[in-house]
Amino acid sequence: MNRVHRSVLANGLRLAVVPIADLRSTSVLLAVEAGQWFEPVGRPGIARLVAQTMLRGTARRDAAAWASELDALGAVARLDVGAHAAVFSAQCLGDDLSALLALIAEAVRTPALADAEVEFVRGQTLARLEKDERDTRAVSDRAWRQLVYPTGHPFQAPAIGDAEVVRSATPAEIRAFHKSAIASDGAVLVVAGGTTAEAAKDAVGRAFGDWPKRAKPRDANYPQATLATAKRRVELVPDKTQSDVIIGWPGLPRTDPRFTAARVTNMVYAADTFASRAGNVIRDQLGLAYYVFSAIGASRGQSPWIVRMGVNPQNVRRAIEVALDELRKITAGQIAEDDLAVAKDKLVGELDVALESPAGVAAMVLEAEMFDLGEDHFERYPRELRAVTKEQVVETARAFLPPERYALAVAGPALPEALA
Amino acid sequence: MLYALEARHAPVVSLWVWYHVGGRNEVPGTTGMSHFLEHMLFKGTPKHPKGDLDRLLARYGAQWNAFTSEDVTCYFETVPKARFETALELESDRMRNALISVEETEAERTVIVSEREGYENDPSFLLGEELQAIAFSRHTYGQGVIGSKDEIKLMTRDGLYSHYRRFYAPNNAYVVVTGDDEPERLIEQAAASFGTLEPSHDLGEPPKAPEPEQHGERRVTVHRAGGTLPIVMLAFRAPRATDSRAAAISALAVALAGTSTGSDGASGRSSRLHRALVETGLAADVDASFQLMKDPFLFLTDATLRPGVKHADVERVLVDELSKLSTDLVAEDEFARVRRQLLASTAFNTDTITWRAYRCGQLLSTGAATSIGDWYAKLAAVTREEIREAAAGLFVERSRSVGWFVPEGDAS
The missing domain is CATH 3.30.830.10 (Metalloenzyme, LuxS/M16 peptidase-like)
Structure with a gap:
């Protein structure tokens, strides 16, 4: 940088x-x-x-x-x-x-x-x-x-x-x-x-320079979003061939000290269609979907932490089961050392590749400034990513991605069978 | 053919391999074969089994992907400079040694069907596919790229492998590298990787199915419940990338719709179609595009209508606006804006190392220019008169194809 x-x-x-x-x-x-x-x-x-x-x-x-x-x-x-x-x-x-x-x-x-x-x-x-x-x-x-x-x-x-x-x-x-x-x-x-x-x-x-200074409240106080059980909703959208599926949880603020571990957890689980577990199994091994990815939002609140998939209605049930199975493995601590290493390497490597464009540089700097991540953020951040342990990934997944308490939304053609 | 450009502002290198094979090389019954093959190139070689190099590139934080168009199939990796050799190893290995097994073909078939089904959820795709099909009676451009779902289901491993062996070879590819090193050094490394590969002896002649002149307007209407807003698309026959009018037609697209930043974008709002259709409340969104292609393709304009607006009213305004450009010179101040947008957008794209390599490969593979600088000079030299002339040549009723997307009630 x-x-x-x-x-x-x-x-x-x-x-x-x-x-x-x-x-x-x-x-x-x-x-x-x-x-x-x-x-x-x-x-x-x-x-x-x-x-x-x-x-x-x-x-x-x-x-x-x-x-x-x-x-x-x-x-x-x-x-x-x-x-x-x-x-x-x-x-x-x-x-x-x-x-x-x-x-x-x-x-x-x-x-x-x-x-x-x-x-x-x-x-x-x-x-x-x-x-x-x-x-x-x-x-x-x-x-x-x-x-x-x-x-x-x-x-x-x-x-x-x-x-x-x-x-x-x-x-x-x-x-x-x-x-x-x-x-x-x-x-x-x-x-x-x-x-x-x-x-x-x-x-x-x-x-x-002459934009008048005017203090404003920085943080609002909103009720916590929590999922006590699994919640599901299926929305019929007529005349479509593919179902869009979201499995997700309320995330954590960007300012939360666990956010770096959350990014690594996200990458291990589903952030990348090829390098993460869910995409590897759902697309590459089983051919159930063209795209599978997860994303974790950065804000002062509990932004969505979601997995998205585009799936044929016949495969919706199976794709969801597989996505949750892969998550269960993570929360059970079944994380291959190499999967964790790839996730961390990828997140660190992407920081270098993002330097290729002024927009990429600006986006990284904006996040650091907006959430007060510190002037030494770009020196610390790669080290912090590399320092995330398997135990932290398991702990983060258990805390924020409980496989038994999720929200599932499916939109598209009628499904052949009801979702359990 | 190897080509390298220096880009020193970040410690990365972008490698692009352009194969001269795409939708245009397919015949009915095998539509979508080039695109299917593109997917299979990610399934490993004897030296690097499936997933091997994927994981290596992931470790480097690489940005990498592929796409297929009517003209070409393209693969790229943008990697930290120190990992350039890995990208070369991946691309040179899979140029001639992809496995394309029966098992992997079957596994990937459902992924490709899923990709197509995702597109089918979009009314613009459905209409665009139909419009492209009626705009061509002979040329394979009418088939599009992804292929019909039935033909994807019928694709065989042997057919794919034979397509692969025929078209994936150094004598049918452009390799473009951009990055943080001397161009000579980048070329030297690329040459060492690709230079020893066996050429194809079966390339044959490029497909020849010249599209006959169109002698009357063609129309298609798509009725579906899968969308709520009506869409109007107009397609006009446009010349190939090597045509001397290509730069002026690129300027024409900017005059009509700006350099797009999407429907919520603040830029491009001084463009003709935005003023005539969006500002008047007739359309929610407009666009105009001209692609650099090997053979004569299409100049496309489209409008997504506001609820309750009639297709015919928007079509009339579209035709009127195109007609004005055919008869009147654009005003000096408008021309200055168009020219500035056109040239600035070139700089914006090429300030990103990945897209600098893409742009260079696109210009070379279509023959539009000999370099980014050459294309920039052609854009910079466009005059108001050339824009009018280009419009007059393009926007002719008899070579027009019109598509309407008509939303219907719940079809379930």
Whole structure:
């Protein structure tokens, strides 16, 4: 990893710059603590509505003029709402960094949030929600979240939210969330690529230096998500040939000291279709699925820790049984030394390979900064991964992935037999 | 053919092997064979049994995969620089020595069926496959890549092996390496790995099934319950990658839909189709694409409609917008935006070592350019007049194919 140049603006915005020689482009990530975790209780989808409306005109320019300015730079940009943050991700040619940051700052700090633009975003969002109704991945994801998270929990719905919230959100509500959540406090800006630390710092100072400081509460207090038994839901989606399957559990905060062991456990179990146990058996040995992978979310809360599979309905039952069998072996301590070694080596090796792209570098730095993992994180992290023991993997799996207490959601064609 | 590019910003090397074999080399009854074969190349050789090198590459944190298109089958590994030899060992070994056993063929068949079934869940795939099929009456491009489910089920081990022995050989491949070393050194290492391999003596002539001129619009409608939003797709006959108009047509796609960052993307919103269809509330999403291909293929535009919007209304707007580009020069400021997006996106892609190697291989294997720099120069030289000329040549009613996806009620 090249040197990370860190600084903090007077308003609390944290900046991390990673100059990479020989690159023509620069990646920018601006994360504001305005993700699902910070949404008003019972209003899933508000954060995304705000984020999308921020892209539709500012106090200075209407939506078309702002879009033209962005395209005139040749830059690519998007604003996504995740479990923890709303993240502006962009890439521009190195010379355009200052202009790009100015445009991002305009959208973030002084969006128009005009009534007509709220209506436009509402229409687009409802169209997407309607599309999702027959999308097996979206249906399984929504069903799984409902099984796991209690009412009022920010992760009970996907980031796009509930149709009822999207329909009922008022422009005033949109403006209020922007005012409360979009702030420099807790925000992190990462710049990686063809720039210098000085040039990036100057450009950020010009764009965000006078963003007024405003403290905001960092952590909300949500009920714990727990699974007392196995829960299952099957959603029929007509006219499909494949079932999307999710087996999952509420995960652990990125700031939890056990998170590194959780990443290793995830890799041993199912993170990679080829290098992990579940994928190896389900796809490579039994030919039951084209894709099998698991993922563990990084947020301040219990993000989903899930295994996903695309399976023919005839094979759904067996694929689930095999996935759980492989997990039982892990919780029983049946982990080959080499499986553990491969998992750790892969996670460490991926850190080097990710350096090939400015976006990859920016993403790693953002996670470290957003969750206060420490200035020496990139030195410590490979060592910490390597230090994870078989006992820690077993303990982590038992604590977070109990094979008898899971939530299972299946979406797709009718299944030939009921799931036990 | 070996090609190397230096990329010093990270301690990694990306190795790509491009075989000149894909959907275009298949005949009815064996559609999907090249793609099936791609899967079988992960099933081991006598020297490296299945799983052997997979685990080694996993240990190195490698990014590695493969894909098959109508024109080519491609394998790549991006590895820490010190592990380049392992990537070379894997690729050179499986170029001529893949096992392709009967047992593994059977085991993989269900995986490939599962892959196809996953695609079938997507209404855009269903419509795109039908549209591509009607757009070609003779050329094998009409068959697509993954093959029909029935033909995947009928594929034999011997058929796959014979396809493999015929097309997987050094005299039918491009090897492209990009990474943290002198190009000469990278080529030297690659040459040592691939240079001694036995060539194929059975390559034969490239497939020749020229597509006759189209003399009238073709239409297809897909009625399914598996989607809720209507889709309109338009396909026009487009020239091959070596055509002098290829760069201008690439610019045309950007003028129509920008350089896409997905449906929630902030960029590309000044493009013509976004303004005419998304901003007006007719469509939730739009796209336009031109692929660099060996033979004349298609220029595609599509729109996913907002609920309640009629297909005919969106089709009319699409046709109108294409027609305007055929008759009027794009304005100076619009041209500046399009040009900037086109050139910047080239830099974005090639600043990642893996994608720099991919781009280079794509340009070389299709003949679009002799290098990334050559292609960049062609894009940079495109004029407003050339964009208009390209549009006028492409967007002709008689060479148009139109597809509608019509959502239906619950079919269960």
